[in-house]
Amino acid sequence: MPKFEVFTDKSGKYRFRLKAGNGEIIATGQGYSSKAACMHGIESIKKNAPIAEVVEIEEPAD
Numbered sequence: 001m002p003k004f005e006v007f008t009d010k011s012g013k014y015r016f017r018l019k020a021g022n023g024e025i026i027a028t029g030q031g032y033s034s035k036a037a038c039m040h041g042i043e044s045i046k047k048n049a050p051i052a053e054v055v056e057i058e059e060p061a062d
Contacts, residue, residue, distance in 0.1 A: 003019055004042050005019060006035070
């Protein structure tokens with residue numbers, strides 16, 4: 001089963017990562033100042049990802 005893991009990083013920010021059923025990390029979240037904000041970020045992904053369009057872009061050359 002895929003799962004979201006919520007944790008605090010070294011700077012005390014709340015973060016999440018989404019792991020696939022095989023344990024591979026497939027997405028990570030930004031640092032949030034509160035756990036509630038982190039949970040809101042997870043809910044936003046759950047709500048919006050099923051309808052998200054896949055767009056292929058070219059990365060600019062450095």
